[in-house]
Amino acid sequence: MSVARTIRPLARAAASSSSRTPLSRTAFQRASPASRCLSTTPLRRYEANNVTTEGDPYDLTTMLPTPITHFSETEQAMAEAVSKFANDTILPKVREMDENEKMDPAIVEQLFEQGLMGIEIPEKYGGAGMNFTAAIVGIEELARVDPSVSVMVDVHNTLVNTAILKYGTEESRKKWLPKLATDTVGSFCLSEPASGSDAFALRTKAEKSSNGYKINGSKMWITNSIEADFFIVFANLNPDKGYKGITAFIVDKATKGFSIAKKEKKLGIRASSTCVINFDDVEIPASNLLGEEGQGYKYAIGLLNEGRIGIAAQMTGLALGSFENAARYVWNDRKQFGSLVGEFQGMQHQLAQAYTDISAARALVYNAARKKEAGQDFVRDAAMAKLFSSQVAGRVSGAAIEWMGGMGFVREGLAEKYWRDSKIGAIYEGTSNIQLTTIAKLLQREYTA
Ligand SMILES: Cc1cc2nc3c(=O)[nH]c(=O)nc-3n(C[C@H](O)[C@H](O)[C@H](O)COP(=O)(O)OP(=O)(O)OC[C@H]3O[C@@H](n4cnc5c(N)ncnc54)[C@H](O)[C@@H]3O)c2cc1C
Numbered sequence: 001m002s003v004a005r006t007i008r009p010l011a012r013a014a015a016s017s018s019s020r021t022p023l024s025r026t027a028f029q030r031a032s033p034a035s036r037c038l039s040t041t042p043l044r045r046y047e048a049n050n051v052t053t054e055g056d057p058y059d060l061t062t063m064l065p066t067p068i069t070h071f072s073e074t075e076q077a078m079a080e081a082v083s084k085f086a087n088d089t090i091l092p093k094v095r096e097m098d099e100n101e102k103m104d105p106a107i108v109e110q111l112f113e114q115g116l117m118g119i120e121i122p123e124k125y126g127g128a129g130m131n132f133t134a135a136i137v138g139i140e141e142l143a144r145v146d147p148s149v150s151v152m153v154d155v156h157n158t159l160v161n162t163a164i165l166k167y168g169t170e171e172s173r174k175k176w177l178p179k180l181a182t183d184t185v186g187s188f189c190l191s192e193p194a195s196g197s198d199a200f201a202l203r204t205k206a207e208k209s210s211n212g213y214k215i216n217g218s219k220m221w222i223t224n225s226i227e228a229d230f231f232i233v234f235a236n237l238n239p240d241k242g243y244k245g246i247t248a249f250i251v252d253k254a255t256k257g258f259s260i261a262k263k264e265k266k267l268g269i270r271a272s273s274t275c276v277i278n279f280d281d282v283e284i285p286a287s288n289l290l291g292e293e294g295q296g297y298k299y300a301i302g303l304l305n306e307g308r309i310g311i312a313a314q315m316t317g318l319a320l321g322s323f324e325n326a327a328r329y330v331w332n333d334r335k336q337f338g339s340l341v342g343e344f345q346g347m348q349h350q351l352a353q354a355y356t357d358i359s360a361a362r363a364l365v366y367n368a369a370r371k372k373e374a375g376q377d378f379v380r381d382a383a384m385a386k387l388f389s390s391q392v393a394g395r396v397s398g399a400a401i402e403w404m405g406g407m408g409f410v411r412e413g414l415a416e417k418y419w420r421d422s423k424i425g426a427i428y429e430g431t432s433n434i435q436l437t438t439i440a441k442l443l444q445r446e447y448t449a
Pocket of ligand 1: 155189195197198220223274427428430437
């Protein structure tokens with residue numbers, strides 16, 4: 001599919017708010033009006049008498065701070081458009097994809113058509129040319145309906161596309177980004193059978209060959225690997241240098257010696273593929289080196305720091321989705337003792353606590369995203385956002401099953417699926433212990449005299 005032929009209605013509509021058509025609200029949204037973005041407060045301008053008015057959005061020098069969760073018009077349009085797409089197109093297939101443990105190829109195709117696979121890729125490379133927060137908004141809205149689709153978009157955008165944008169040469173950007181924006185799914189291959197949390201103990205090796213490099217080894221737990229054709233692979237080019245030998249490479253799935261050894265059967269996010277990949281004398285050209293030799297560990301750290309905000313958004317979207325699913329039931333459908341079960345104070349307090357937790361998690365997520373966009377240090381914020389969001393997702397989706405009683409436990413609805421899906425938030429892109437270690441290390445640095 002050529003870039004020119006590709007249509008990206010969602011991102012285009014979002015990027016050009018003036019050309020945006022009003023989106024009809026689905027029944028899903030109507031039932032939960034307060035669950036849209038936390039704030040749409042317009043930017044405000046400071047004036048001498050302390051009265052604030054709507055200001056010129058381009059005059060940043062006179063702007064007062066806005067709430068962390070303020071969405072720009074573009075981001076708000078993105079949220080609405082993705083929410084509509086998720087409810088109209090993905091929702092009817094969620095249960096089937098989970099039962100079959102397979103992503104529907106039509107969904108993948110539509111993600112490309114909607115521009116959701118090239119959110120931050122500049123328009124000159126065929127992408128939507130939007131900002132990081134727009135990607136976070138999209139990931140969150142997708143997870144509200146299906147965390148499996150959300151993680152596909154998350155890994156592809158925040159790890160793979162970003163890797164090429166940040167570390168690729170202009171030649172490789174021109175070669176790969178138009179494909180990644182339009183028809184080629186990407187995977188990010190760091191983990192191995194013997195290296196998970198201790199990622200830089202990886203054993204996959206690269207050596208120089210006559211035309212470029214040769215890779216040998218195995219990768220484990222690789223998201224998107226069934227659907228992907230494009231793999232960013234971390235291998236050690238100089239094991240004598242330890243982690244400083246780790247180098248990033250681009251590998252095409254069609255390369256001889258590349259094979260998918262095993263597809264994992266999982267507890268949650270079952271429609272998202274997770275595989276073991278083998279590399280047996282995989283020869284790649286020198287142009288498939290990503291960035292510089294020996295810099296792979298730095299790239300991996302940098303990418304995962306950003307990627308964590310995406311996983312945190314996946315978890316807040318999941319938490320919100322599970323909350324809304326249960327809230328609709330307890331406040332509309334289920335009566336006991338002559339009342340809707342959501343009218344009992346014991347239930348109301350739990351619902352209120354859960355929504356407060358979700359709102360706190362979202363504030364952490366959007367604060368981390370804004371700090372990244374502002375070029376500020378966001379590492380601790382990203383770790384806190386991922387840690388807390390995954391905890392909230394687990395708590396809320398677990399409680400939501402209980403609020404729905406037997407209806408929460410059966411596989412007819414989505415309550416039990418949200419809870420199964422929530423477990424991964426505390427594992428990938430750094431376990432919760434690893435996030436705690438990062439947070440503590442940075443705190444100790446700050447508080448050490
Ligand atoms: C569904 C799924 C998708 C994934 N997708 C990808 C992908 O696309 N690409 C990729 O590269 N990887 C991927 N991963 C791998 C994922 O990043 C790792 O599973 C994760 O980093 C944890 O590694 P591990 O599973 O080996 O756990 P381990 O590292 O073995 O950890 C086991 C336990 O020990 C704890 N622990 C380990 N070290 C410490 C420590 N120093 N201090 C305290 N506690 C510690 C952990 O917190 C955890 O509780 C995926 C994993 C899953 C399950």
